Amino acid sequence: MTSETETPLVPLALPGGGDWLTWVGERCEGSLDEARREVEAVKTGAADEVLAAWNRAETAIANADAVALWAEVHPDAAVRDRADELSQEVQKYVTELGQDLELYAVFAGLSDRLDPAALDAGATRVLEHTLRDFRRAGVDRDEATRDRLKELSEQGVRLSQDFGRNIRDDVRSIKVAPERLAGLPDDYRAGHEPGDDGLVTITTDYPDLVPFMTFGADGEARHELALAQNNVAWPANDEVLQGIFAIRRETAELLGYDSWPDYDTEVKMIGSGQAVADFIDRISTAANERAASELGVLLERKRVDVPGTDVVATYDSRYYSELVRREQYDVDGQVVRTYFPFEQVRQGLLDVTGRLFGLEWTPVDRAEAGTWHDEVASYDVGLDGVRIGRIHLDLHPREGKFKHAAQFDMVKGIAGVQLPEGVLVCNFNRGLMEHDEVVTLFHEFGHLVHHVLGGQGRWTRFSGVATEWDFVEAPSQMLEEWAWDADVLATFARNAAGETIPAELVAAMRRADHFGKGVYAAQQMAYAARSYYFHAGPHDDLTAYGDELQRRYSVFPPLEGGHMHCAFGHLDGYSSGYYTYMWSLVIAKDLFSAFDDDDLFAPDVAHAYRDKVLAQGGRADAADLVADFLGRPYSFDAWTAWLEE
Structure with missing residues (x-):
């Protein structure tokens, strides 16, 4: 390109x-x-x-x-x-x-x-x-x-x-006695000293939340934190959402559509609201048997700690999945995270994507970049010795900042007019990262690469990540694969002693990652169902209806006393289209099938993908871009094979 x-x-x-x-x-x-x-x-x-x-x-x-x-x-x-x-x-x-x-x-x-x-x-x-x-x-x-x-x-x-x-302004917290931090890593406990009241404060911000829900052995404490998280922006956003949904329904009706999902999907790959409902059921059916089997494994493990229990709750999922991976797959998340200090991961990500796509990342000091916070890292993006854009990485939490992970446009790239600039906004720990956070960083960075590479054309409306909205996640989901490859991880994953993450540990991590795919797919469909059915028709009680959908699609029961829809930010930006994540994953698995597992950096494939998919932005329909790269239309085959691994 x-x-x-x-x-x-x-x-x-x-x-x-x-x-x-x-x-x-x-x-x-x-x-x-x-x-x-x-x-x-x-x-x-x-x-x-x-x-x-x-x-x-x-x-x-x-x-x-x-x-x-x-x-x-x-x-x-x-x-x-x-x-x-x-x-x-x-x-x-x-x-x-x-x-x-x-x-x-x-x-x-x-x-x-x-x-x-x-x-x-x-x-x-x-x-x-x-x-x-x-x-x-x-x-x-x-x-x-x-x-x-x-x-x-x-x-x-x-x-x-x-x-x-x-959502942004409502950071909630719980207070627990220090002994209730049992199971958490040493660096986590060291960073959470008791206050004057002798209690430790744990917030719903990701650097607090994710490790606590993954490693915290105190089930009741996890329950308390899960309730706090599931009540962020409650009750304020319940009324706000009802207003948003009503506006969207009326808008669709005035424009002659049967429903908001029909209006919303007209410009997406999937094509219709009914196709979304069918897709949710198709994925749910495909995942049901595996999800039920995995739930049985989690329940069996929980019964070791809580004899006679019949329930694995949402707040048990990460914790008992971690125990199963540790005990049955020999993967200890607390050991794994020692190989992923944040600064190394960030540089490793740049090195990997630079090599893959032929890009150069040149650091820009803050005085020159003029950024809004000391922790923002800026880089000029080069290709063949020519600057083609600039990126800004704002990756740690602070008061008043966006609470999740996303790429934002600062400038859309237009050939001969303006350079593309994008901002990656995340909320990662400043110290050690969980491996799933590393995967998330690769994923979100994929949007940034797409924004820059796709920002070299003439037309503004096709600049950057300008494809159909249910395709935008596919390139990022495909980039996650590089965060699972032993040879790739060996280039930057090192512990404090300078030891590279062992290939056998990465192999075990990959085997362990296969556990939970059914549960994941089922839960994703529970989220997608909320997104779709909340928009498809009016519902007086969003909590009750959301709980009903949770029971229908997920293997985990709804959290009593929780109102997760109020903090489910995708209900705004993605509206009825949260199915996008799984739809895109189907395509991502198909895209990745073109790469050689033994040489993920092979330039002929990587550069063809760069030029035929990423660099095109929205200059053609996503299905045509994929077909041009693969030499055939996309299919479910690679995703089905992945689910059955």
Whole structure:
């Protein structure tokens, strides 16, 4: 792959220790002003300039829309609040454009005004997608309907921001006596000294939560922490979600769809709401037998500690899975984590992805990068000696920061116009990492690589991770495979004595990882069912209905007294499409089948994947990108074989 331009571009100038509040406002409002000028050029310009002007408008809108990042990561609450306000302005403007009859008329008549030869494949695709967007925004509806759709959109943006803010700001905790930390690693206990009351505080932030639920031997303490986690943003987000779901249902109805999932899936690979329901049942059926068998193993192990029990609870899952892997597969998670100090993992990730995709990662000091926090690490991305983007890694928790793991756009890459810049936002421990956290880091970094490599083309709307939403996880899920390979891990996984992780331990880890795949698939379908059925129709009691779906699809009973939907952030961004994770995994396993297990860095395959899938962004349908790489349509075969291993 080569960049489509030789023009040297520079990254966005961030204010560093300067006035972020002013900068955020000027960046967003200036971009909106630019978008308005370009939209006017679309309306008044010559036919052969329409798509170029529209592309400039979409670039400016994307730059304005990136203000949402600062609401999630900036340490200053005033900046976060201002970013939320500005995001509302951006979405209001986007909604107005979608219902602008004059603007729509320009695009609707463009084919008649242009020689068909003037539209190449990219321009034709832009026009087709733009006309589809207008229809989905309700431009063809009567004035009263359009006004109501605008109102619903503005309400939805505000509720979505409330939903995310409630999760972000509600860090809960429990207090336990020091002896209740039994089973936890030494470094964890050393980092959790008792307070003046003699008790240890454990929060729902990931660096506290994950080790506690994995290694904590006190079942009741795990129960207490699980309740705290499952009640984050309760009861506030219960009402917020009901509002979001109602807005989405009404929006779909006004636009002529049978349900929100039908509206939502029209632009996804899966194609229809019913197909989502069918997919959930298909995966659930495929996983049922294995999940039941694995649950039996967990229950048998729990009975060693709790004779006569008949229940493995959600808060037992990680703990007893860890014990089974330790005792039956000879994999001790506390030993494994000693090979994964955070700094080594981060550098190892860069080395691995650099070698795989032919990329160079050049550190940028904070003074030059101008970032928003001391712990943010920035790198210029090079390919064949040319800078093609910049990335920023914000990987540790802090007050007011986004609580999960995700990649955010800072700048969409446009050839000859602006470099792609992305931000990886996670919440990892600053010390030793669990191996599943290493896997998560590889996964999330995959989105960042996709954003940069896919940001070298002409059209804004196809820049970066711009494929159908139910494909976006597939490249990241495939990259997880490199975090399981012994030869790959040997390049960076070393303990404090400098000893490389043994190949036999990695082999045992892989065998142990096969245990729990059925349980995992079943639980994923429980989450996917919440996402789908919460949107498919109204439900007065989300907790009760969520519990019903948990009983239907998961092997673990619902947590009494918990309200997990209130902190289930994907109910906003993914709406009815949480099935995406498993749908993408099916494709990811198929993509990985093209690689040679004995040489995961073979450049012919790796570079073909880079150029035919990642570098294309959204320039073609995902199914076509996959078929171009594999030489055939994707199938379930590789996923089925994986489940049966």
